[in-house]
Amino acid sequence: MVDKILIVDDDQDLLKILESCMKDKYEVDTAWNGDLALNLLGKKRYSLVLLDIMLPGADGFSILKRIRENYAVPVILLTAKNSQSDKVSGLYIGADDYITKPFDIKELLARVASQIRRNTVLNNGLSKMEELKYPNITISPASKAVRTKDREIFLTGKEFDVLYFLAATPRHVYTKKQIYKAVWQEDYVYDDDNIMAVISKIRKKIEVNPATPEFICTIRGVGYRFDGGI
Numbered sequence: 001m002v003d004k005i006l007i008v009d010d011d012q013d014l015l016k017i018l019e020s021c022m023k024d025k026y027e028v029d030t031a032w033n034g035d036l037a038l039n040l041l042g043k044k045r046y047s048l049v050l051l052d053i054m055l056p057g058a059d060g061f062s063i064l065k066r067i068r069e070n071y072a073v074p075v076i077l078l079t080a081k082n083s084q085s086d087k088v089s090g091l092y093i094g095a096d097d098y099i100t101k102p103f104d105i106k107e108l109l110a111r112v113a114s115q116i117r118r119n120t121v122l123n124n125g126l127s128k129m130e131e132l133k134y135p136n137i138t139i140s141p142a143s144k145a146v147r148t149k150d151r152e153i154f155l156t157g158k159e160f161d162v163l164y165f166l167a168a169t170p171r172h173v174y175t176k177k178q179i180y181k182a183v184w185q186e187d188y189v190y191d192d193d194n195i196m197a198v199i200s201k202i203r204k205k206i207e208v209n210p211a212t213p214e215f216i217c218t219i220r221g222v223g224y225r226f227d228g229g230i
Contacts, residue, residue, distance in 0.1 A: 002027045003047035003116050008037040008063070009078060010056055018050070021105055022112075032056075034063035046073050047116045051095075053079040053086065061093055068094035072144065072156045074115040078103075091197035096158055132167050134228035137206070137215060139167050146206055153205050158183070162198050163206075166216060166226035175223040199224060 004027045007018050015030045022028050029044070031037040033056050037049070049067065053060035064075060077090045077098040087098050096115055099108055132139040138147040144160045146153045155163065161183045166174060176195045180186070184194075203210040217225045 004029065004044060005048050005050065005112065006031065006037060006040055006044075006046045007050045008032075008034065008055065008060070009050070009052040010054070011052075017105075018108075021109065026112075034058040034060075034066075037063060038066060041067065041071060041073070048112055049073055049075045050112070051075055051077055053077055053090070061089060064090065064093045064095060068156070072154065074157060076111060076115060088193050088197065091194055092200060094156060094201060096156070132164070134167075134170070137167075137228055139164055148206060155202065155205060158198055159202050159205070162195075163202050163216070163226075166224060167228060170226050170228050173219050173222050173225045179224065 003025075005022060006029050007015060007022075008031045009015055009018075010032045012032065015032070019028045019030055026047075029040055029046075031040055035057065037051070040046075041049075051060050051064060051067075055063065060077060060079075064077070067073065067075060074096040075094065077087075077095045078101060079086055079090075079098060080101045090098055097111055099111060131141065136149060139160075140147070141160075141164065144155055144157070146155060146160075146163070162179060165179065165182050174182075176192055179195055199216060200210070203213050203216060206215055207213045215226060215228055217227055219225055
């Protein structure tokens with residue numbers, strides 16, 4: 001089965017270049033604004049979305065928020081800005097990765113392949129892992145669903161991977177470096193913003209009060225620990 005990619009950018013020339021570079025390996029759809037992108041997402045199941053921040057009408061951040069409300073598809077942000085705040089904002093909203101224009105096409109293709117691989121191969125592997133049950137929370141790899149006392153929550157691939165990694169060994173404190181290497185499967189290069197953004201997203205979804213978390217606790221100066229209401 002061929003992976004499907006949706007590229008969202010108002011630069012028609014760039015759309016043609018990216019489609020040409022990817023069409024031999026992926027099924028590629030393109031959209032030049034957010035409304036068209038959301039319409040396509042409602043019709044097809046994509047393996048990845050490349051999303052430009054600077055779009056006519058609703059910007060990429062707004063579209064990313066709407067994607068995250070309905071879909072767990074990996075999203076890589078494309079941005080002409082080199083601002084750290086833009087990158088961090090995208091990660092907090094729910095982006096899986098970002099790349100700054102102008103970019104090397106080989107690097108972009110490698111990032112795309114990496115995200116798709118993690119969202120398929122790694123997550124398929126997770127589905128074979130056991131369901132984790134604690135007094136106040138149940139974590140199900142098969143559906144990537146989390147059930148608390150009163151509700152069921154669905155996480156994105158990266159959010160689920162981080163939560164499962166921590167929950168598999170409750171009360172054990174992991175450093176950011178350990179979490180990053182285990183979940184991202186890359187060498188750690190002080191990418192604290194990425195980890196903190198994912199932890200923040202998980203807390204907003206599963207905690208009654210994210211400011212006083214019951215499940216994922218911060219151990220100052222060290223890292224994070226899963227308590228699970230135990």
